[in-house]
Amino acid sequence: MIDIKWIREQPDLVKQRLASRHGGDDAQIDAVLQLDEQRRHALKQVEDLKALRNKVSKEIGALMGQKKLPEADAKKAETRTLGDQIAVLDKTAADAEAARDAILLRLPNPPHASVPGGSSAADNPEVKHWGAKPEFAFTPKSHVALCESLKLVDFARGAKLSGSGFLLYTHWGARLERALIQFLLDLHTAQHGYTEVAPPHIVSRDCMVGVGQFPKFEDQAYAVREGADDSTLGRLYLLPTAEAPVANIHREEILPHTQLPINYCAYSPCFRAEAGAAGVGTRGMIRVHQFDKVELVKIVRQEEGYAELEKLLADAEKVLQLLGLHYRVVLLCTGDMGFASAKTYDIEVWAPGQNAYLEVSSCSNTDEFQARRMNLRYKDAQGVNQFPHLLNGSGTALARLFVALIETYQQADGSVLLPEPLHKYVGTERITA
């Protein structure tokens, strides 16, 4: 969340920065300031009353120690109503704080100064591209046709099992999916210095709030109910990304600065309800309710946040370079960024069968935004508590990588010739029907 002190001191600057992205609203900031003022006003009064109560209570204690009971009783009577006044003001302050924070939790992260202005994906500048679009002597097929002819994914039966948007990988398809997970984890742990973790796939509400998924995007998550007990709804959720548990690993901790940077990578399935997206690109594997992903998470010192973002991007890019897949990198403009991010690069891989670029990785620095939400801090060299920068990036999402891979490496005879790094993982060089 946004630092309340920053809002107090420079409300106009905060408004201006928020206005540059969707979700900016001056009235919200004004409301926050008003509630904050109410809170502090009540707090000042209630603290003075509590100081008085503490003082008198000590005097009563002293009197009772001296067996001066009548005097003690007189003082008790004197302070009897103090508790009621304190209770009222305590509630006033707590209510104002809760209302203030409810708004703050729904305000997005103001973009970093290096983020270009813009209103939609059309305004995202391409910052680099790698390789070239492959050329074919035939018309390249879509992954849907390839999956059916090579029996890699059984779309109909996936839908029979769980509904549309769920995939049943079969035969070499299942093997390729598993191979990609293994390849990605090996790459990031052995080559890029990440520590592998395997998180729970169901996470608490606090985790979702911590990363900024909640409260605003609650309709995008799958909620879990324990048994038939409806009262347990709202406690646990299927994770939409491994970022949710992994970024929260150190929530509410104060880390020594010597422990930073922390680099985690994790495989997990990702569950997304995609409410309201039904019918939009639902055919095939490009937009599904469950997909696999290897996620990268960094916890770093403030001053290293944006340099680390470049490293994170390079680590994710390496995946596509090793697999020989053409891609481009775009820098998201202010109007296209995710809620929690201060700066985001998207990596889009070329999918010949789609004749389009597919987003396979989103690399973001959330700056202090997530760390504040989860109250994660570190003690710097001067002994001062600071909020670290939290970064996350896909390294990479698998369903779309799968699509780009088979569409790029399809042959005239309908088979798929795999790139060399995958041979040992898949156990074959070529997938045939």
Added chain:
RNA sequence: GGAAGGGUGGCUGAGUGGUUAAAGGCACCUGACUCGAAAUCAGGAGAUGGGGCAACCCAUCCGUAGGUUCGAAUCCUACCCCUUCCGCCA
């Protein structure tokens, strides 16, 4: 799911209604002693919020949330988590 025990600072561990300003110990930092170190001695050191130009001051924090009381780490209620044992189970 059942039974018992337990959750106190970076760690350990006292504390069953009023100098808790949370004892003692360990680890840590500073100083003294020393050529230097060890040992010893002395001192220091938490978090959050609010106020003040500042030295500082005030409030809150003993798993969480309520309650009783002039006053709660301490008493009451609910919940969460941990340990051990039993049952069930991949």
